[in-house]
Amino acid sequence: MRRLTYAGFFLLLLTMLLAACGEKSQEEVMQDLDRKLQDMSGYKTEASMTLETGDEPRTYDVGVSYMQNEQNKYYKVDLQNENEEQNQMIIRNDDGVFVLTPSLNKSFRFQSDWPNNNSQVYLYESLISDILMDAERTFSIHEDTYVFETKTNYQNKNLHHQEIVLDTKTLAPRSVKIYDADYKELVAVDFSDFEENAEFEQSDFETERNMTAANMEVPAAAEEKEKEDQKEQSSRESFEVVYPTFEPQGAVLEDKEESVTDSGKRIVLTYGGDKPFTIVETAAAAEAVTTDINMGEGEPVNLNTAVGARTEDSLVWNSDGVEFLIASNHLTGEEMAAVARSMTEPAQAVK
Numbered sequence: 621m622r623r624l625t626y627a628g629f630f631l632l633l634l635t636m637l638l639a640a641c642g643e644k645s646q647e648e649v650m651q652d653l654d655r656k657l658q659d660m661s662g663y664k665t666e667a668s669m670t671l672e673t674g675d676e677p678r679t680y681d682v683g684v685s686y687m688q689n690e691q692n693k694y695y696k697v698d699l700q701n702e703n704e705e706q707n708q709m710i711i712r713n714d715d716g717v718f719v720l721t722p723s724l725n726k727s728f729r730f731q732s733d734w735p736n737n738n739s740q741v742y743l744y745e746s747l748i749s750d751i752l753m754d755a756e757r758t759f760s761i762h763e764d765t766y767v768f769e770t771k772t773n774y775q776n777k778n779l780h781h782q783e784i785v786l787d788t789k790t791l792a793p794r795s796v797k798i799y800d801a802d803y804k805e806l807v808a809v810d811f812s813d814f815e816e817n818a819e820f821e822q823s824d825f826e827t828e829r830n831m832t833a834a835n836m837e838v839p840a841a842a843e844e845k846e847k848e849d850q851k852e853q854s855s856r857e858s859f860e861v862v863y864p865t866f867e868p869q870g871a872v873l874e875d876k877e878e879s880v881t882d883s884g885k886r887i888v889l890t891y892g893g894d895k896p897f898t899i900v901e902t903a904a905a906a907e908a909v910t911t912d913i914n915m916g917e918g919e920p921v922n923l924n925t926a927v928g929a930r931t932e933d934s935l936v937w938n939s940d941g942v943e944f945l946i947a948s949n950h951l952t953g954e955e956m957a958a959v960a961r962s963m964t965e966p967a968q969a970v971k
Contacts, residue, residue: 644788646759649766650752656791657748662687664818665793667742667811672804673924673961682742682809687820694825695735697742698834699927706939707834708927710734710920713825719920719929720827721938722834725907727827728929728936730918737919739773739782741796741809747784764788772798775921775957779806792816831910859903859942861887866962868955870894895955897948904943921957925964928957935960 644652667682683698695712709720717732740746751757754770761767768784780801785794792814798807823829861876870893877888884903891897918931928937935946935956944963946956 643761649759649791652791653748654752657745657752660688660745661817662820663744664813664815664820665742665744665811666813667809669742670808671924672806672808678925684742684744685818685820685824686743686745687818687822687825694820694822695743696825696830701925706926709830709834710927711825711827711830713822713827715827717920718827719927720831720834722831723906724904724938725831725835725910726904726938727831727910727912729912729914730920730929731916732919734919738775739779741774741782741798741807744793744814747793747796750782751784761788765794766791774798775954776924776961777954790814790816827912828910859885859901859940861889861901862942862944862963863889864899864959864962866958867891868893868895868897868951868959871897895948895950897946897951897956897959899959900945900947902943902945904938904941921953921960923957923960923964928960930956937964939964 663684663686665684667684669680669682671678671680678701681698681700683696683700685694685696687694692714693712695710697710698707699709700707707722709718709722711718711720712734715729717730717734719728719730720726735743735746739750750770750772751768756771758769759766764787766786766788768786770782770784772779772782778800779798781799783795783797783799785796786792787794793811795811796807796809797805799805861878863873871891872893873889874892875888875890877890879886879888881902883905886903887899887901889899889901891899913929915929915931918929921928921930921935923937926937926939928935930953932953933947933949935953937944937960944960946959948956951959
């Protein structure tokens with residue numbers, strides 16, 4: 621008869637104690653999570669996301685709608701902060717993946733595997749997948765919650781590992797905290813509501829319908845509209861140039877060109893070195909009708925305070941009334957994103 625090692629005996633004893641107390645073992649919880657991932661037809665959730673990546677914390681309200689059928693998976697992620705002009709959406713439907721900026725009536729469209737190619741902190745099924753895929757995860761039970769610590773696969777490689785907290789009865793998400801390699805907290809998400817197997821129509825994920833609905837949520841009085849128009853005109857005429865605080869090794873600013881076009885002020889920063897790239901900054905004016913820009917192969921990218929549209933050789937995003945573009949045949953996608961993230965905190969980036 622095979623003799624138990626001390627570690628094996630301890631694990632067996634622990635399993636028996638957990639069973640005696642009515643608590644599930646890690647293996648049982650993993651089976652439940654795998655079953656839920658396979659059986660879930662959709663969900664709707666609300667959350668608050670706080671970013672600790674800048675000089676001051678920034679908090680966003682996040683709403684997620686998810687529906688799955690035999691043909692496709694449908695997503696709508698609504699990101700809102702204190703500045704309603706910066707609200708954005710990520711939508712996936714039968715036509716592709718979209719990044720919407722309703723205040724500008726602008727839509728970027730991709731052919732993309734998003735969200736399957738990276739971890740997504742506010743998507744429940746992504747969190748479950750991170751738990752299931754990490755063989756080195758840790759597991760503990762605290763009162764009425766299961767607590768997992770796992771490795772991550774976020775676009776931002778500074779997001780090193782995460783703590784995922786689930787309800788013991790329903791397995792609904794409670795919170796997520798993401799840390800860097802030194803255990804400094806960078807992102808915190810608190811889920812306030814979770815409705816499993818919520819019912820949706822495919823029209824709930826149409827881009828035009830969501831663009832129109834978002835613009836109708838914040839009706840502006842005539843006086844407020846005039847102030848906004850004046851503010852937009854001022855932004856078009858003058859804005860502070862933003863320089864990246866992160867520059868790939870060997871990058872050197874070689875030229876700065878400023879001009880005025882029909883659309884407003886335009887800044888072009890040219891960087892040379894081993895990995896040359898160009899940054900273009902222009903005033904972002906709202907379109908009269910929705911502008912759908914087809915980016916081809918690409919994906920949405922989280923830039924902390926904005927969602928960007930990234931292709932193989934470019935990255936574009938909008939922030940505070942300015943449209944930014946990074947173009948390079950030499951930078952990797954993550955290097956472009958790192959440059960962009962260093963430009964999305966004004967207190968750090970404006971020289």
